[in-house]
Amino acid sequence: MQLSKYARSAKFSAIRKMFNESQKVEDKVSFAFGEPDFDTPLPIIERACKEWRNHKTHYTANKGIPELRRAVAKYHADSTMPHDPDENICITNGGSDGIRVALAAILDPGDEVITTTPCWSNYFSQVAMYGASVVEVPTFEENGFRPTATDIEAAITPKTKCIMINYPCNPTGAIMNEECAKELARIIDTNDIYLLADEVYSNFVYDGNKHVSVIDYVQDKSKCIYLNSFSKMFAMTGWRLAYVIANKDIIAAMNNIIECGPSCFPEPTQLAGVTALEECTDAIQEMKESYDRRRKLICDLLKDVPLITCRVPQGAFYAFVNIKALGVDDMDFCMDLLYKAGVVMVPGSGFGDAGKGFIRISYATSDENIIEGVRRLKKYIEENYVK
Ligand code: PLP
Numbered sequence: 001m002q003l004s005k006y007a008r009s010a011k012f013s014a015i016r017k018m019f020n021e022s023q024k025v026e027d028k029v030s031f032a033f034g035e036p037d038f039d040t041p042l043p044i045i046e047r048a049c050k051e052w053r054n055h056k057t058h059y060t061a062n063k064g065i066p067e068l069r070r071a072v073a074k075y076h077a078d079s080t081m082p083h084d085p086d087e088n089i090c091i092t093n094g095g096s097d098g099i100r101v102a103l104a105a106i107l108d109p110g111d112e113v114i115t116t117t118p119c120w121s122n123y124f125s126q127v128a129m130y131g132a133s134v135v136e137v138p139t140f141e142e143n144g145f146r147p148t149a150t151d152i153e154a155a156i157t158p159k160t161k162c163i164m165i166n167y168p169c170n171p172t173g174a175i176m177n178e179e180c181a182k183e184l185a186r187i188i189d190t191n192d193i194y195l196l197a198d199e200v201y202s203n204f205v206y207d208g209n210k211h212v213s214v215i216d217y218v219q220d221k222s223k224c225i226y227l228n229s230f231s232k233m234f235a236m237t238g239w240r241l242a243y244v245i246a247n248k249d250i251i252a253a254m255n256n257i258i259e260c261g262p263s264c265f266p267e268p269t270q271l272a273g274v275t276a277l278e279e280c281t282d283a284i285q286e287m288k289e290s291y292d293r294r295r296k297l298i299c300d301l302l303k304d305v306p307l308i309t310c311r312v313p314q315g316a317f318y319a320f321v322n323i324k325a326l327g328v329d330d331m332d333f334c335m336d337l338l339y340k341a342g343v344v345m346v347p348g349s350g351f352g353d354a355g356k357g358f359i360r361i362s363y364a365t366s367d368e369n370i371i372e373g374v375r376r377l378k379k380y381i382e383e384n385y386v387k
Pocket of ligand 1: 034095166170198200229230232237241242
């Protein structure tokens, strides 16, 4: 008996691959996971513990408890998207599942989803799950890893159902700008296509830049699907809490799709999410300042490493390093670096073809790790590539 076509074709994430491989190496410095190294702020934890003790241990509404949907609506009070807590907001089991369920609401087999690449590797399998396919639109370092309207328009076919974008971007650290946002919005408004904007890193934009959301420039908001997650915002990766804002038909469909999967989410977790949004937004600023400092630290250190280059990333917490001058396959490079130098980095090709010749470094780790990791990287390149 055969497994499903999907199971046979799903791509395994390069991030997980490097992580699993790195378990075989004892003395290592890891830059693999895009995970805040902060603890979840204490008031959030205390609220959850209190609610478990209050016996908030029952089934809840599929699309999330009203208190959390109302808190999300309040947090997005200035949003240009309609954000009625009953009609337009759906709580999800983390951002990853938010994407999966939102795609389930709009995709049919044979549909195409345009994705700018390099992109978060999970997108490939999440789209394939519904018998749809990803059409990669490559973005380039020279353009700040933002797409051109010409490239996006050239990728549109009668099968295109959705354009999926992620700015600030994992893995490139690129941010959106107004000029590109206007062009993308025009494309959405003049075609029968949804926009799925994954904005889970929107709080982490540096150098005085403001987060630019393409959604703000789209006139027909019913075509827009907005995703945000508590994972990166409040260092809550293990809690599995996120939300989608979209038109009422999409949210109603997501509600029903959740019923077929997890059915609903724990009430204490969701009430802790209310505390996060209402009482803990100062923590976001503190984390942002810390990532910014580490971003500068790693970029300064990387300048001294021969043969590689890194444009200063302006968002999220990733540095996307160009290793093309080494003339080596990026996956081979990462594997050899792991075993010879004990440094875990993720090959850029794991984020789509446009990532070939790059490596992703997540700098959401300690200063000591950054200093030691880059020291090892430098030594490794000097010993293996510098003639
Ligand atoms: N979107 C992007 C671009 C990500 O990098 C991640 C996680 O790394 C997610 C969504 C999903 O995060 P979570 O499922 O923890 O909310």
